[in-house]
Amino acid sequence: MTERAEAIAVRDLRKRFGALEVLRGISLTAHEGDVIAIIGGSGSGKSTFLRCINMLETPSSGSVAIRGEAIALKGDGHGGLAPSNRRQVQRLRARLGMVFQSFNLWQHMTIIQNVIEAPVHVLGVPRAEAMERGEALLRRVGLFEKRDVYPSFLSGGQQQRAAIARALAVQPHAMLFDEPTSALDPELVGEVLGVIGDLAKEKRTMILVTHEMKFARNVASHIVFLAQGVIEEQGPPEQIFGDPRSERLRKFISSVH
Numbered sequence: 001m002t003e004r005a006e007a008i009a010v011r012d013l014r015k016r017f018g019a020l021e022v023l024r025g026i027s028l029t030a031h032e033g034d035v036i037a038i039i040g041g042s043g044s045g046k047s048t049f050l051r052c053i054n055m056l057e058t059p060s061s062g063s064v065a066i067r068g069e070a071i072a073l074k075g076d077g078h079g080g081l082a083p084s085n086r087r088q089v090q091r092l093r094a095r096l097g098m099v100f101q102s103f104n105l106w107q108h109m110t111i112i113q114n115v116i117e118a119p120v121h122v123l124g125v126p127r128a129e130a131m132e133r134g135e136a137l138l139r140r141v142g143l144f145e146k147r148d149v150y151p152s153f154l155s156g157g158q159q160q161r162a163a164i165a166r167a168l169a170v171q172p173h174a175m176l177f178d179e180p181t182s183a184l185d186p187e188l189v190g191e192v193l194g195v196i197g198d199l200a201k202e203k204r205t206m207i208l209v210t211h212e213m214k215f216a217r218n219v220a221s222h223i224v225f226l227a228q229g230v231i232e233e234q235g236p237p238e239q240i241f242g243d244p245r246s247e248r249l250r251k252f253i254s255s256v257h
């Protein structure tokens with residue numbers, strides 16, 4: 001079997017905010033087709049880690065590479081780092097589909113406008129082609145009928161499915177999900193997890209921060225447990241949930257069940 005390519009490779013990532021070192025040396029590789037779930041307590045650095053991957057936060061040290069291309073960083077003159085090539089960051093970020101907890105749809109645009117915005121204005125896809133693909137994506141997530149509606153007229157679950165369609169529209173190299181269901185009413189969680197589960201079955205590369213342990217266990221190929229800014233334990237779901245080694249992980253699992 002041929003080795004799968006590295007979609008995202010993070011090496012010894014550190015991030016500090018002032019005196020607080022939030023990430024303390026994290027290395028993690030997502031190969032094409034991996035579905036990596038990141039779990040851990042509040043404040044353990046999960047969101048910061050995702051945000052460093054697409055450079056919404058700049059690492060204090062360490063490296064991030066997307067499809068083998070390292071993001072170029074230079075000293076910022078204050079002992080930290082800054083991207084040395086803005087256009088590289090824009091180009092790489094444009095192909096990472098990020099889905100946040102709070103939907104983040106553009107409220108002044110209809111659903112289909114949200115979906116075609118980045119393809120047309122960032123990636124230069126002809127409008128007609130972007131529309132056709134966008135409508136197909138909305139059909140896929142069950143929102144074709146809502147394409148000309150503004151986000152505020154949709155339920156939370158529908159908005160999040162629209163946000164997923166928008167993320168898919170850039171034909172992402174990988175998708176990053178940050179607790180995509182935690183802002184939803186319980187009865188709407190299932191429809192969003194259903195869409196993400198389908199993407200996992202298609203073997204789309206994704207890194208998913210979630211507190212839905214059952215879901216993580218069912219869809220992830222690999223689980224990473226973050227605690228206090230380091231990977232405390234990682235492995236296949238059966239091991240992490242069935243035979244956790246560290247005391248911290250054991251406590252965490254029993255606290256969320």
Ligand SMILES: Nc1ncnc2c1ncn2[C@@H]1O[C@H](COP(=O)(O)OP(=O)(O)OP(=O)(O)O)[C@@H](O)[C@H]1O
Nearest residue numbers: 017018020022040041042043044045046047048049
């Ligand atoms: N921009 C920032 N400035 C200062 N501190 C920050 C900033 N962003 C995050 N932090 C701090 O970094 C730590 C990790 O935050 P982060 O949001 O990554 O945690 P998390 O694991 O995603 O938590 P949660 O499960 O609550 O979402 C927290 O102590 C947080 O207060």
Ligand SMILES: [Mg+2]
Nearest residue numbers: 046047048178
């Ligand atoms: Mg978070």
